[in-house]
Amino acid sequence: MDTQKSSSIYSSLVQSKAEGKKLLAILVDPDKFQPQHATDFLKTIPDQTTHLFVGGSEVPQGATELTVKSLKPSGLPIVLFPGSHTQLTEAADGLLFLSLYSGDNPEYLIGQQRKAARYLKESRLEVIPTAYLLIDGGNQSAVARVTQTQALPQDNIEDIVDVALAAQYCGARCLYLEAGSGALVPVSAAIIQAVRKAINLPLIVGGGIRSSAQMQAAYAAGADMLVMGTAFENQD
Ligand code: 1GP
Secondary structure, eight states: OOOSOOOHHHHHHHHHHHHTOOEEEEEEOTTTOOGGGHHHHHHHSOTTOOEEEEOOSSOOTTHHHHHHHHHGGGOSOEEEOOSSGGGOOTTSSEEEEEEETTSOOHIIIIIHHHHHHHHHHHSOOEEEEEEEEEBOOSSOOHHHHHHTOOOBOTTOHHHHHHHHHHHHHTTOSEEEEEOOTTOSSOOOHHHHHHHHHHOOSOEEEESSOOSHHHHHHHHHHTOSEEEEOGGGSSOO
16 A cells, blocks of 8 residues: 555645635534534534544543544545644544744744654654644634734734745745634734735635635635634534
């Protein structure tokens, strides 16, 4: 069997971006998810869902793998979106290998990544180097709390663009603008537009998106993929 790591998830992101096809990832937090309810959960997610993301800021050991396995019947690519290296599992298809470029905490710029590296070398998980930018969503996010970093203010668009550009020059393959799970205010269309104009990487946007009007605004501003979690939690 081929032991090369696949790059199919990233390739499809790049292709979708080129074709203007919009992607939707539904985020499942293993800390709040009951694997025995996976079948019912999968019935509640939108038909246009293209990916499932699995991860959270604080997840008990082992819960990620159980969650991923329970979601396999969906047939959708399952991508880890981990808050910690302890959430890695080969049961998933790929991994957003996040570096928190909006903050200045070395543990989330390179520390967690070092702890994950040996596992990743031995695993078949597709690794997608992703610049993660936390943007102020109007409340205290779990990301800010856990990483002990400050979100970038929404009104300083130039600064956000500078961080995005720096991340691109550092070699990120993908950019994630995050307002935080349960954000009161999603990342603004003006920010998405400015970042889209400045960089050419696939652009993922999440945090606080609940309505189809918000989705359309983010897509129209230039997001390639949206991530929604809270809107689909606790429906059972
Ligand atoms: C959080 O971007 C995701 O990491 C999703 O946020 O839960 O607010 O949809 P919501």
